[in-house]
Amino acid sequence: MKVLIVGAGIAGPTVAFWLNKAGHEVTLVEHSPVLRSGGYLIDFWGAGFDVAEKMGIVPQLRRRGYVMTEARAVNREGRRVASFKPEVIMESVERYLSLARSDLSAVIYEALGGDAELILGDTVQDLTDDVDRVRVTFQGGSTRDFDLVIGADGLHSRVRKLAFGPDECFERYLGMVVAAFEADQYPERDELVAMMYADVGFQAIRLSLRENATLFLFTLRHDGDVPADRTAQENLLRTKLGDKGWEVPAMLDLMTPAKNFYFDAVSQIRMPSWTRGQVALVGDAAACPSFLAGQGSALAMVEAYTLATELATTGDHRSAFARYQERLAPLLHSKQDAAVGLGLAFAPKNRFQLLARNTVMRMMGLPKVAGIVMGRSFHDAVELPPFPITDSAS
Numbered sequence: 001m002k003v004l005i006v007g008a009g010i011a012g013p014t015v016a017f018w019l020n021k022a023g024h025e026v027t028l029v030e031h032s033p034v035l036r037s038g039g040y041l042i043d044f045w046g047a048g049f050d051v052a053e054k055m056g057i058v059p060q061l062r063r064r065g066y067v068m069t070e071a072r073a074v075n076r077e078g079r080r081v082a083s084f085k086p087e088v089i090m091e092s093v094e095r096y097l098s099l100a101r102s103d104l105s106a107v108i109y110e111a112l113g114g115d116a117e118l119i120l121g122d123t124v125q126d127l128t129d130d131v132d133r134v135r136v137t138f139q140g141g142s143t144r145d146f147d148l149v150i151g152a153d154g155l156h157s158r159v160r161k162l163a164f165g166p167d168e169c170f171e172r173y174l175g176m177v178v179a180a181f182e183a184d185q186y187p188e189r190d191e192l193v194a195m196m197y198a199d200v201g202f203q204a205i206r207l208s209l210r211e212n213a214t215l216f217l218f219t220l221r222h223d224g225d226v227p228a229d230r231t232a233q234e235n236l237l238r239t240k241l242g243d244k245g246w247e248v249p250a251m252l253d254l255m256t257p258a259k260n261f262y263f264d265a266v267s268q269i270r271m272p273s274w275t276r277g278q279v280a281l282v283g284d285a286a287a288c289p290s291f292l293a294g295q296g297s298a299l300a301m302v303e304a305y306t307l308a309t310e311l312a313t314t315g316d317h318r319s320a321f322a323r324y325q326e327r328l329a330p331l332l333h334s335k336q337d338a339a340v341g342l343g344l345a346f347a348p349k350n351r352f353q354l355l356a357r358n359t360v361m362r363m364m365g366l367p368k369v370a371g372i373v374m375g376r377s378f379h380d381a382v383e384l385p386p387f388p389i390t391d392s393a394s
């Protein structure tokens with residue numbers, strides 16, 4: 001089959017890798033003119049780690065990643081209020097690492113070994129599903145036919161808009177925005193410790209990276225329109241956080257010159273069906289759990305692997321699409337529900353929630369308590385189907 005995959009983030013290259021293995025002809029189209037580098041750090045673990053193992057990419061991920069030793073909450077004076085080791089949540093330190101989202105994407109893309117056509121700086125303008133093929137018009141002006149189109153173009157998916165309907169039908173805004181940026185030579189380091197400061201309505205996180213870089217991450221409760229341009233986004237952060245404690249004002253001073261500035265709404269995508277005709281969605285485009293889940297990339301890989309495996313197993317896209325949804329919908333729904341509950345940890349709504357967050361974090365430092373408090377929401381209740389075509393990497 002000829003398959004067009006839209007988006008070369010995490011889900012796109014993963015589904016390309018597995019479809020390639022099954023002998024399909026794959027084209028990836030990515031609207032960014034280059035494959036992205038830098039950007040925010042993600043925790044990588046759970047069933048997505050199993051997919052990475054099947055792809056044989058764990059050694060490369062380890063080389064680029066970090067193993068954090070502590071998550072530490074501080075108060076406005078910078079004094080520790082709670083701390084715990086990440087592995088109390090992630091179950092095992094051997095099967096968990098943190099790395100730049102762009103590094104995960106790059107490693108997956110490298111694993112493809114150039115076996116897919118890559119079109120950069122373009123996207124789909126229009127899709128016409130003609131029952132036995134999808135006619136795709138690219139923004140660049142060309143028109144091509146594919147047997148299947150897979151939308152892996154993230155939270156604001158264009159494929160979803162074209163094939164399923166407008167964002168308003170599927171996007172659930174969680175009342176928060178998230179911002180991340182990097183700076184060089186920030187004086188405070190605390191190597192391999194995630195430093196966190198929360199007060200009512202927000203949380204600021206500082207993480208030290210290699211080469212003397214530092215990543216800052218802010219989560220902020222916000223009820224109005226989510227600003228679309230960078231100046232307005234920076235103004236929102238300054239207005240709401242400029243007078244807060246800890247190192248927040250010093251961090252915000254580094255925002256304007258920062259090279260990798262990320263800002264977005266914290267939203268989920270909830271859809272009754274991830275497929276229609278010959279179009280399927282994977283990753284955030286289909287079922288974004290929001291960054292609060294701490295697992296969107298890993299889940300995107302699980303979805304990509306499962307979709308490709310079902311296509312390779314059944315040989316018929318209709319039953320493969322149905323089985324893909326059937327297998328994963330319960331997992332994704334439970335992750336989304338759990339993520340909504342975690343919102344209070346990332347940006348407590350009031351003093352009571354702040355107190356609850358700090359108390360829970362303190363308890364997580366106690367032996368076995370984290371498993372009891374968080375265990376179910378951090379367990380991936382899914383069995384990955386075996387890929388039907390075996391070779392040394394799978």
Ligand SMILES: Cc1cc2nc3c(=O)[nH]c(=O)nc-3n(C[C@H](O)[C@H](O)[C@H](O)COP(=O)(O)OP(=O)(O)OC[C@H]3O[C@@H](n4cnc5c(N)ncnc54)[C@H](O)[C@@H]3O)c2cc1C
Nearest residue numbers: 007009010011031042043123153154283284294295296297
């Ligand atoms: C601040 C933050 C922290 C996070 N922390 C974690 C974490 O700790 N652990 C974790 O697992 N996940 C985390 N996530 C979530 C994770 O980043 C996403 O769930 C994951 O990237 C989803 O992968 P994806 O491939 O579906 O989408 P994306 O990674 O968003 O990739 C989509 C790709 O499609 C491209 N694209 C977009 N529109 C088009 C278009 N019209 N045409 C062509 N290409 C297009 C984009 O440029 C991009 O390359 C975090 C997210 C954020 C924002």
